[in-house]
Amino acid sequence: MALAQRCPLCRQTFFCGRGHVYSRKHRRQLQAALDRLLPQVEAARKAVRSAQVARYVPEHERRCWCPCCGCEVRLHLSHGTLTVLHGGLLEHLASPEHRKATNRFWWENKAEFQMKEKFLISPQEYAQFKKSMVKGLDSYEEKEDEVIKEMAAHIRAVEHSRQEVVRSILEVGFPRRSQSSIQTH
Numbered sequence: 001m002a003l004a005q006r007c008p009l010c011r012q013t014f015f016c017g018r019g020h021v022y023s024r025k026h027r028r029q030l031q032a033a034l035d036r037l038l039p040q041v042e043a044a045r046k047a048v049r050s051a052q053v054a055r056y057v058p059e060h061e062r063r064c065w066c067p068c069c070g071c072e073v074r075l076h077l078s079h080g081t082l083t084v085l086h087g088g089l090l091e092h093l094a095s096p097e098h099r100k101a102t103n104r105f106w107w108e109n110k111a112e113f114q115m116k117e118k119f120l121i122s123p124q125e126y127a128q129f130k131k132s133m134v135k136g137l138d139s140y141e142e143k144e145d146e147v148i149k150e151m152a153a154h155i156r157a158v159e160h161s162r163q164e165v166v167r168s169i170l171e172v173g174f175p176r177r178s179q180s181s182i183q184t185h
């Protein structure tokens with residue numbers, strides 16, 4: 001007798017035991033879940049060698065669904081005013097918990113074996129990412145320094161032109177006005 005089981009991918013209860021994973025509906029749901037995650041994983045994998053740091057915006061809170069772990073995962077890694085793009089997902093994909101859950105998920109769902117590696121980040125890759133993250137942070141700070149310098153230059157320029165205006169009013173405008181005020185008196 002088959003016990004009622006709940007399939008998290010199909011979001012339905014079934015009674016056909018292990019046979020369910022071979023059903024057409026389940027295969028379709030499995031494929032759809034992996035297809036949704038794959039572009040995010042591929043984008044994250046590109047960041048392994050070239051981590052990018054950006055100024056934090058609320059958009060960086062975005063999450064994606066990991067069907068292997070059955071949980072939501074943050075795509076990016078934010079700290080204070082900074083975000084390391086794709087850092088959240090890479091951290092998740094490199095975690096031993098995700099590797100374990102993925103092995104189980106692949107076995108339970110009889111998923112295509114060759115596909116599995118696409119959803120895993122090795123400890124070596126993650127170490128490489130951490131290195132490139134440090135570089136990314138350094139160059140971000142340099143860039144920020146330039147922005148601050150540019151802003152300071154802009155403020156100085158504005159200040160300068162304001163002084164010019166004040167000077168021209170004092171030199172040209174004020175005597176004329178004082179003359180006219182003399183005339184009115």
Ligand SMILES: [Zn+2]
Nearest residue numbers: 007009010026
């Ligand atoms: Zn199912």
Ligand SMILES: [Zn+2]
Nearest residue numbers: 066068069098
């Ligand atoms: Zn996971």
